[in-house]
Amino acid sequence: MKAFTYQRASTAAEAAAIVAARPDARFIAGGTNLLDLMKPQIETPGHLVDINKLGLDRIEATPSGGLRIGALVCNTDLAADVRVRRDYGVLSRALLAGASGQLRNKATTAGNLLQRTRCPYFYDSNQPCNRRQPGSGCSAIGGVTRSMGVIGTSDACIATHPSDMAVAMRVLDAEVETVRSDGRTRRIPIVDFHRLPHKTPHVETALEHGELVTAVTLPAPIGGVHSYHKVRDRASYAFALVSVAAVVQADGRGRVAFGGVAPKPWRSEGAEARMPEGASAVIASAFAGARPTPDNAFKVRLAERTLGAILSSSKEAA
Amino acid sequence: MNEVPKISRRDLMVATAVTASASSLLPSESDAATTPNTQAPAAATGAVVPTAEVVLDVNGRKHALRLDTRTTLLDALREHLHLTGTKKGCDHGQCGACTVLVDGRRINSCLSLAVMHSGDSITTIEGLGTPDHMHPLQAAFVKHDGYQCGYCTPGQICSAVGMLHELRRGVPSHVSPDIVAKPLLSIDELRERMSGNICRCGAYSNIVEAISEVAGSVA
Numbered sequence: 129m130k131a132f133t134y135q136r137a138s139t140a141a142e143a144a145a146i147v148a149a150r151p152d153a154r155f156i157a158g159g160t161n162l163l164d165l166m167k168p169q170i171e172t173p174g175h176l177v178d179i180n181k182l183g184l185d186r187i188e189a190t191p192s193g194g195l196r197i198g199a200l201v202c203n204t205d206l207a208a209d210v211r212v213r214r215d216y217g218v219l220s221r222a223l224l225a226g227a228s229g230q231l232r233n234k235a236t237t238a239g240n241l242l243q244r245t246r247c248p249y250f251y252d253s254n255q256p257c258n259r260r261q262p263g264s265g266c267s268a269i270g271g272v273t274r275s276m277g278v279i280g281t282s283d284a285c286i287a288t289h290p291s292d293m294a295v296a297m298r299v300l301d302a303e304v305e306t307v308r309s310d311g312r313t314r315r316i317p318i319v320d321f322h323r324l325p326h327k328t329p330h331v332e333t334a335l336e337h338g339e340l341v342t343a344v345t346l347p348a349p350i351g352g353v354h355s356y357h358k359v360r361d362r363a364s365y366a367f368a369l370v371s372v373a374a375v376v377q378a379d380g381r382g383r384v385a386f387g388g389v390a391p392k393p394w395r396s397e398g399a400e401a402r403m404p405e406g407a408s409a410v411i412a413s414a415f416a417g418a419r420p421t422p423d424n425a426f427k428v429r430l431a432e433r434t435l436g437a438i439l440s441s442s443k444e445a446a
Numbered sequence: 447m448n449e450v451p452k453i454s455r456r457d458l459m460v461a462t463a464v465t466a467s468a469s470s471l472l473p474s475e476s477d478a479a480t481t482p483n484t485q486a487p488a489a490a491t492g493a494v495v496p497t498a499e500v501v502l503d504v505n506g507r508k509h510a511l512r513l514d515t516r517t518t519l520l521d522a523l524r525e526h527l528h529l530t531g532t533k534k535g536c537d538h539g540q541c542g543a544c545t546v547l548v549d550g551r552r553i554n555s556c557l558s559l560a561v562m563h564s565g566d567s568i569t570t571i572e573g574l575g576t577p578d579h580m581h582p583l584q585a586a587f588v589k590h591d592g593y594q595c596g597y598c599t600p601g602q603i604c605s606a607v608g609m610l611h612e613l614r615r616g617v618p619s620h621v622s623p624d625i626v627a628k629p630l631l632s633i634d635e636l637r638e639r640m641s642g643n644i645c646r647c648g649a650y651s652n653i654v655e656a657i658s659e660v661a662g663s664v665a
Contacts, residue, residue, distance in 0.1 A: 133496040134515040134561055160557045163518070164538050176515070178562055204551075208617040213626050224620040228642025229609055231539055233551045234558065364620065364641035 129163075130172040136181055140342050141311045143179050148309030148338025155179050155340060157200055158234040160227075161243040170244075170253060170260055184342055187211070193348030196305075199238035199341045203227070203293065206237060216346060217354030218373050222296035225358040228365050238341035240293045241304065241321065242333065245391075246367055247276070247287035258284045259329040275369070278420040278427050280390035285329030289322060289392050295373045296356060297344065298385040298393035305343040308336060315345070322392035329391070352377045353442040357434050358387070370430045376442035380404040384435060386414065389427050407436035498561045504529065505573030513560050520544045522560035523570060531571035531600045535644070542643030545601040545608070546570050552608025554642075571600035574607065583607060586656040594647035602643045606657045609639045613661070631661050 137143035147153040152174035156162055165171040184198040187209050195211060206212060207223035227235060249255045249267035256265035268276050268286050276286045297318050304316045316334050323331055335341070352375040360366040368388035376382035382403050385395035399414035411432040418428055495514050502509045504527060511526055520537075523529045523546070532555060535543030539554040546555045547569040575581035583603045586592070593599045613629060621638045622629045629635060636657055637650075645653060 129516045131493070131495055132515055134498050134559070156559075156562070159559060159562070160539055160554070163557050163559065167537065176559075180562065204612070204617060208615065210626075213618065217625055220618065220625055221620075224618060224622075224625075228539075228542065229612065229639055230542060230545055230552050230554045230605065230642045231557075233608075234553050364638050 129166045130169055130174070132173050133175045134178065135175070136178040138181065140179070140182050140184065140307045140340055141309075143177050143182065144307050144338050144340045145309040146175075146177050146338075147340070148336075150175050151337065153177060153338075157236045158202065158239050160231050160235050161239060165244060168251070168253060170251065179340065190345060195346045197237050197344045197346070199236060199343055201237045203232035203235045203237070203240060204229070206293075207232070215349035216296075216300060218299055218356050218375055219293065219296040219346075221354065221356035222292040222358075222371075222373055225356055225368075225371070226292040237293070237344055238304075240291055241297070241341065241344070243291060244332070245287040246290045248272075250287060259287060259325070259332075262328070262330045273421040273423045275367075275388075276421070276424055277390045278424055279394060279415055279418040280324050280392065281419060282325045282327065282329070284327050285325035285391065287325075287329070287391060288388055289390070290367050291393070292356070292358060292368065292371060292387055294318070294322070295371055295385050295387035295393040297346075298395050299373045299375055299383045300346050300350075303345045304341055305345060306335065306339045306341050308340075309338045313342070318344075318393075319395070325391050350375060350383075352382060353445045355438045355442065357438055359430055359434055370427050370434055372431060372434045372438055374435065374438045374442070376403070376439065376446070378446045380443075382442075384410060384414075384438075386431055389415075389431060403439070407432050407439055410435060500561045500564045502527070502560065502563060502568060503566065504568045505570060511560070515559065515561055517560045518556055519546070519548075519558045519560045519563055519568070520555035523555060523568075529570050529572050532604075533597055533600055535598065535601075540644070541598070541601075542605055543598050543601040545605040545643065547604055547608055550608070550611060552605050569604070571604055574603065581607070582660045583657065586660050587653070590652045590656040590659065591649070592653040592656040593645070593649050598643060598645045598647075602640070602645065602653055605640060605643045606660075609636075610657075610661055612639070631658075633658070636661065 147155055154173040154176055156176045157179050162171055184200040186198045187201055188196045190196050203223045207220045213220045247268055250257050250260050255267040258266050266285055277288045302318045304321050307313050321334055355374045358368045358371040360368055370389060371387035374382060374384040383400055385393050387393060396414040399410045402409040402413055415428050497512050498515050499512050509527055520534055523532050532546055533543040535541035537556045539557040544554055544556040545552050548566050575584045583606050616628050618625045618629050619635055619638050621634045636654055
C-alpha cells in the first residue's frame with residue numbers, strides 16, 4: 129500500500145472541498161473495495177478523507193412517498209429495513225445476493241455504486257488495462273472472456289460493473305444526490321450515473337473529482353412482484369454471471385434490468401414494453417447489438433432463461 | 447514436579463524466527479544497531495511515513511497507539527496488540543479468517559483501517575471467552591469438532607456470534623423464502639449466512655452442527 133495521510137471530515141461540504149483541492153485525495157467510507165485495491169496499488173491515494181461521521185446513515189421517507197437512503201447506510205441495514213423489504217423487495221433481494229455478511233456490514237450504499245470492476249485484468253497490474261492505466265490497452269479483448277460484458281462494451285474495455293444493488297436501483301429509477309466542493313447539490317438519475325466505456329473506460333461515473341454522494345432516493349413504490357435472480361458459479365458469495373432484477377405487474381407489464389452483462393446496469397425501456405410477449409421478445413430487444421465472444425455468448429441465453437423463470441413465477445405469485 | 451515450563455507452539459515458532467533473523471543480522475550488526483527496527487521501510491529512504499494516533503477499545507481495554515495510517519485493524523490487533531487469535535488468511539476480505547466484532551457487528555478486519563476505529567468497541571476471539579470460561583460457541587466448536595487445522599476457527603466463531611445477532615435482529619438473507627417475514631433458523635439459512643467464512647479443511651458439516659446447537663438455544 130502506498131503511504132497516505134488521513135483525516136476525518138465533519139461535514140459533507142468540507143469533505144468535498146478537501147478532496148476537490150487535491151487530485152490525489154479520495155473519500156473513504158466502508159473501505160471494502162478501496163482498501164482491497166490499495167493493497168496491490170491499483171488505487172494509490174495520497175490522502176484519505178474519512179466520511180463516516182457525516183451523519184449520512186439514515187433512511188427517511190420523502191414527501192413524494194419514496195425513500196431517501198443516506199450514502200453511508202450499510203448494505204445490511206438497507207436490505208433489512210422494513211420499508212425496503214415491503215415496498216422495494218427487488219432492492220433487498222439484490223443486496224442480499226451480493227458479497228458476504230461481513231462485507232455487507234461495512235459496504236455502504238454510495239460505495240456499492242462506486243465499486244470498481246472485478247475484471248481480472250484490471251486487478252493484474254502486470255497486464256495492460258485501459259481502465260487502470262488509460263491508453264495502455266485491453267488485455268481482456270482476446271483474453272479469457274467468460275466473465276466479461278456482452279453489450280455496452282467498447283474496443284477499449286469489455287469489463288462489467290459488479291454491483292447487484294445498482295441493478296435494482298436502476299429498475300427502481302433511483303436518483304443519486306451529491307454535493308460539490310462549492311456546496312452546490314445536484315440529483316443524477318441512476319441511468320446517467322454510470323458511464324459506458326467508449327474510448328475512456330477510466331471515466332466510470334458522472335461525478336466530478338471531489339463530488340460527494342450524499343444519498344440515493346427512491347420514488348414512491350410501484351407495487352408488482354419484485355424479483356432478483358442471480359446466476360453464479362457457486363451458490364453464495366460470488367459475482368454474477370448474469371443477474372435479472374424485475375418488477376412484474378398483474379397485467380404482465382413490468383420493468384427489468386440485467387447485471388453481469390454490461391459496464392453498467394443494463395435496462396432498456398423499449399425492451400420492457402415487450403414483456404407481455406415473453407422473455408424471448410424482451411431479450412431480443414434488450415440485447416440487440418450485443419457483441420458477445422464465443423466464451424460468453426451463453427450470457428444472452430442465460431439472461432433469457434432467467435427472465436423466463438421470473439415471468440413464470442411472477443404470474444403464479446400475482 | 448509441576449515446574450516444567452509450558453512452551454506453546456506459537457512461543458516455539460516465535461523463538462525460532464528470532465533465532466533465524468538474529469543470525470541473518472550478524473554480518474551487518476553495526477547497521478542493525480543504528481537502524482531502529484520499529485520504523486516502516488520507507489523511513490530508511492528518508493521519506494516520512496504518515497502516522498496517526500488512535501485509541502482502540504479491544505475486549506474492554508483501551509489501547510493508545512500511534513500507527514502508520516496504512517495499518518489495517520487486523521494488523522493492529524496482531525502486530526501491535528499481540529492479539530494473535532484473529533487470523534490473516536487472504537487479506538482481501540474473501541476468506542473470513544480475520545472476522546472480528548465491531549460494536550457487535552461482524553466485519554473483515556483486513557479491509558478496515560485501524561485509524562478509522564477510534565471510539566469503536568472491538569471484540570476479538572480472545573474477548574469472547576477463555577479456556578476456562580468459553581463462550582457457548584467456542585464450547586460447541588470443541589464439542590462438535592468444528593475444525594481440523596483450526597486456522598479459520600476464530601473467524602468462524604466471531605462470524606457466528608455476529609450472524610446470530612443479525613438473525614435475532616430480523617435481518618433477512620438470500621435464501622429467506624419470505625423477505626418480509628422474520629427469518630427462521632434453518633440449515634440453509636445458516637450456510638448462506640456463514641458463506642463469508644471459508645474452511646479449507648472442509649469441516650463445514652461439524653461447523654454447522656456446532657452453530658446449530660447454540661442457535662437453537664438462543665433463536
